[in-house]
Amino acid sequence: MTEGTLFLVTFILYIAAALTYFASLFTRKDKLGRIGYGIVIGGLIIHTAALLLRTFESGHAPFTNMYESLSFLAWSGVLAWVIIDGKFKIHKPGPYVLLIVIALMALASSPLMPKEATPLVPALQSYWLWLHVSVTMLGEAFFAVAFVTSIMYLFASTKEKKGAASSTSISADRLDSISYRCVAIGFPLFTLGGLVFGMIWAYRAWGSYWSWDPKEVWSLITWFVFALYLHTRLVMGWKGKRSAVIAIIGFLAALFTYFGVNYLLSGLHSYA
Amino acid sequence: MKSFIRFFSSVKLAIVLLIIITLASILGTLIPQHRSPAEYAANYGQLSGLLMRLEVTKLYSSWWYLALLFMFALNTIVCTLTRLLLKIKKVFRPAFDYSEKSLRSLNNTAGFSLDGSMKTLEGRIALALKWERFRVRSSKGDGRLLLRGTRKSLGHFGSDFVHLGLLVILAGGIISGFAGFRTTLQISEGQVLAVPTADFSLRLDKFTTEYYENGSVSDWKSDLTVIDDGEEALKKTIEVNFPLSYKGYVFYQSSYGWDWNHPSVELVMKKTLPVEAEETILLRIGEKAVFDNGDLEVHALQFVPDFILNDQNEVTTRSLQPNNPAVYIKAFRSGNEVFNGWLFSKFPDFARMHSRDEGDLNFSFSRYEAGQYSGIQMAHDPGVNWIWFGCALLMLGLCVAFYWPPREVRFILNEEKDRVLLTVGGIASKNKDTFKKEFDRLVESIRRQP
Numbered sequence: 038m039t040e041g042t043l044f045l046v047t048f049i050l051y052i053a054a055a056l057t058y059f060a061s062l063f064t065r066k067d068k069l070g071r072i073g074y075g076i077v078i079g080g081l082i083i084h085t086a087a088l089l090l091r092t093f094e095s096g097h098a099p100f101t102n103m104y105e106s107l108s109f110l111a112w113s114g115v116l117a118w119v120i121i122d123g124k125f126k127i128h129k130p131g132p133y134v135l136l137i138v139i140a141l142m143a144l145a146s147s148p149l150m151p152k153e154a155t156p157l158v159p160a161l162q163s164y165w166l167w168l169h170v171s172v173t174m175l176g177e178a179f180f181a182v183a184f185v186t187s188i189m190y191l192f193a194s195t196k197e198k199k200g201a202a203s204s205t206s207i208s209a210d211r212l213d214s215i216s217y218r219c220v221a222i223g224f225p226l227f228t229l230g231g232l233v234f235g236m237i238w239a240y241r242a243w244g245s246y247w248s249w250d251p252k253e254v255w256s257l258i259t260w261f262v263f264a265l266y267l268h269t270r271l272v273m274g275w276k277g278k279r280s281a282v283i284a285i286i287g288f289l290a291a292l293f294t295y296f297g298v299n300y301l302l303s304g305l306h307s308y309a
Numbered sequence: 310m311k312s313f314i315r316f317f318s319s320v321k322l323a324i325v326l327l328i329i330i331t332l333a334s335i336l337g338t339l340i341p342q343h344r345s346p347a348e349y350a351a352n353y354g355q356l357s358g359l360l361m362r363l364e365v366t367k368l369y370s371s372w373w374y375l376a377l378l379f380m381f382a383l384n385t386i387v388c389t390l391t392r393l394l395l396k397i398k399k400v401f402r403p404a405f406d407y408s409e410k411s412l413r414s415l416n417n418t419a420g421f422s423l424d425g426s427m428k429t430l431e432g433r434i435a436l437a438l439k440w441e442r443f444r445v446r447s448s449k450g451d452g453r454l455l456l457r458g459t460r461k462s463l464g465h466f467g468s469d470f471v472h473l474g475l476l477v478i479l480a481g482g483i484i485s486g487f488a489g490f491r492t493t494l495q496i497s498e499g500q501v502l503a504v505p506t507a508d509f510s511l512r513l514d515k516f517t518t519e520y521y522e523n524g525s526v527s528d529w530k531s532d533l534t535v536i537d538d539g540e541e542a543l544k545k546t547i548e549v550n551f552p553l554s555y556k557g558y559v560f561y562q563s564s565y566g567w568d569w570n571h572p573s574v575e576l577v578m579k580k581t582l583p584v585e586a587e588e589t590i591l592l593r594i595g596e597k598a599v600f601d602n603g604d605l606e607v608h609a610l611q612f613v614p615d616f617i618l619n620d621q622n623e624v625t626t627r628s629l630q631p632n633n634p635a636v637y638i639k640a641f642r643s644g645n646e647v648f649n650g651w652l653f654s655k656f657p658d659f660a661r662m663h664s665r666d667e668g669d670l671n672f673s674f675s676r677y678e679a680g681q682y683s684g685i686q687m688a689h690d691p692g693v694n695w696i697w698f699g700c701a702l703l704m705l706g707l708c709v710a711f712y713w714p715p716r717e718v719r720f721i722l723n724e725e726k727d728r729v730l731l732t733v734g735g736i737a738s739k740n741k742d743t744f745k746k747e748f749d750r751l752v753e754s755i756r757r758q759p
């Protein structure tokens with residue numbers, strides 16, 4: 038088995054899981070949702086194997102070019118989803134989360150992404166790279182789930198206002214509280230990985246823990262947006278619509294930190 | 310003073326400041342920072358003057374950005390302190406001022422009556438609470454007994470640790486800004502360099518570049534010796550990501566380069582007079598080589614690593630990389646100049662075209678050698694330990710705030726003939742679903758007769 042084959046199998050399983058989840062959404066059969074969850078776990082296991090194989094073959098962390106990094110982000114997204122679905126037993130956001138994951142996998146496998154493992158430039162040879170990138174991405178993955186549940190909240194709450202909510206669909210309140218729980222997990226992870234480990238690594242590699250590089254600033258911006266989310270919610274009692282909008286903005290900021298900064302702005306973080 | 314405190318203790322102010330700081334930070338990533346005025350003029354035209362006057366071109370050290378951060382810090386201090394005092398009082402010396410009505414309006418509530426005296430029931434409840442790791446306090450008054458159990462009270466203070474950590478980080482940043490010192494040192498093999506602002510020196514014993522099989526650089530390594538008070542105090546090989554620390558100074562491998570001031574060059578000379586011969590000449594720049602019993606002299610006068618002609622048609626170097634190494638030589642026979650020109654190691658045929666006249670001499674530039682120096686980034690940053698301490702507080706606070714949820718249960722016991730009427734209420738601001746189960750279990754264990 039090569040890493041490429043494992044990647045392909047993973048890709049197919051995620052698509053199958055998304056379709057099963059969608060089927061459960063339309064047929065309203067909870068059993069299909071559970072099957073979808075099972076398929077996702079299968080995909081996650083094979084994906085993990087693919088990443089491990091890549092790590093052993095290249096001898097370095099599996100997120101040093103765009104292909105690896107996208108694949109790892111997709112993996113984190115699935116892991117976050119498996120945890121959330123396992124804990125709250127809500128299959129409904131599943132297909133949408135998987136849609137994001139599938140988009141990341143498709144982007145990773147597009148011919149534009151160089152796939153061969155290249156040797157690391159000296160600055161990247163550090164275990165802080167592992168910690169920095171993996172923990173940050175895991176945090177972002179929980180923001181991604183919060184993004185999906187927040188969008189679903191916006192739809193569900195307008196529907197409920199019209200009095201059209203059916204008994205089988207997930208209530209807006211529950212979506213709101215799940216969004217919060219995702220942020221409550223994602224925020225400490227993002228703080229630890231994105232800011233603390235990032236500063237430690239920068240200090241070890243460049244002798245300066247903070248240099249106002251665009252990627253650093255955008256991480257800070259993302260962090261501020263979620264700090265805003267927490268304070269408006271916990272101190273000022275905002276809930277529902279306004280909270281959902283902030284969570285959505287927060288994830289978009291994280292997304293921009295990840296993609297936009299590399300392609301639109303210039304800075305030290307020239308690699309993924 | 311009162312209105313000052315009221316203003317800075319407001320969370321609304323924090324929200325507004327957060328939004329403004331976020332927007333300002335975005336602006337700083339859209340407009341390139343710390344470029345030359347000419348570059349701004351070219352990119353922003355009329356606007357560039359305004360941008361520079363508003364310090365948008367060095368936004369993160371502009372007075373107004375720093376003022377925003379300062380206000381944010383003040384806001385955090387005042388807001389945290391004013392609430393902290395109230396919180397400490399509430400947690401450590403809680404008032405027993407609740408009523409049956411207020412307990413019944415809570416999300417988790419129960420009311421029932423049990424056989425037994427107040428005394429035995431108090432003992433039973435306290436036991437059940439302690440079993441569930443609650444801390445118990447009670448108060449008696451006008452025929453009623455009030456009991457209060459609290460758990461994980463530290464959880465109330467998570468946000469305070471977070472805010473304190475944030476302030477420590479900001480303070481560390483200020484210390485770094487004022488007392489931090491950073492510069493790049495260039496040091497060649499064998500050289501001893503006095504470290505700026507410090508009272509010790511650094512010697513480079515050996516510098517090596519390691520390559521991957523495909524030829525790209527895998528690592529740079531410098532064998533360094535710290536010389537303090539005339540003695541070798543510390544020896545260490547540094548490489549990228551593995552710096553050397555000594556007396557609060559840290560030395561990072563950051564780059565490398567060649568020492569182009571004293572390179573040596575190897576030339577191949579073909580001559581036809583007096584007899585056909587080929588000579589290999591090894592020279593340092595500034596030196597000369599002599600042949601034919603002193604009749605023929607070859608001088609190496611100048612070297613550039615990356616030859617280019619500037620606008621005035623003068624020779625300069627485009628970079629410090631050996632992209633196009635060139636050496637300028639002259640040759641004299643019996644005191645008369647017979648050759649004068651640039652030789653290129655990458656373009657061996659170029660020399661002839663540039664020599665003044667076709668003589669019997671023909672030179673090519675076969676090799677050059679220059680010592681390498683190691684580029685070492687040096688940092689002396691007394692703020693950095695504050696940063697790590699602040700980060701630790703911040704992370705500790707986040708864990709406490711999100712994963713150590715405080716719980717409280719309140720009881721009111723009223724004696725009624727030979728039964729006791731109980732009203733129970735449970736309060737949890739976080740993880741309410743799990744608390745609901747805990748609360749129900751607790752109430753059930755009290756309700757069940759032993």
Ligand code: HEM
Pocket residue numbers: 261264267268271272318319320321323381384385388389392465466467468469471472475707710711
């Ligand atoms: C980016 C900076 C900040 C961060 C990361 C931050 C973080 C936090 C966190 C994690 C919590 C705990 C939330 C919880 O209990 O679940 C919190 C609570 C709180 N924050 Fe902040 N904070 C920041 C700035 C501020 C500022 C400037 C103020 C000043 C007004 C403030 C006021 C509060 C208040 C009043 C609470 C509720 C505290 C309580 O009663 O327990 N925060 N903050």
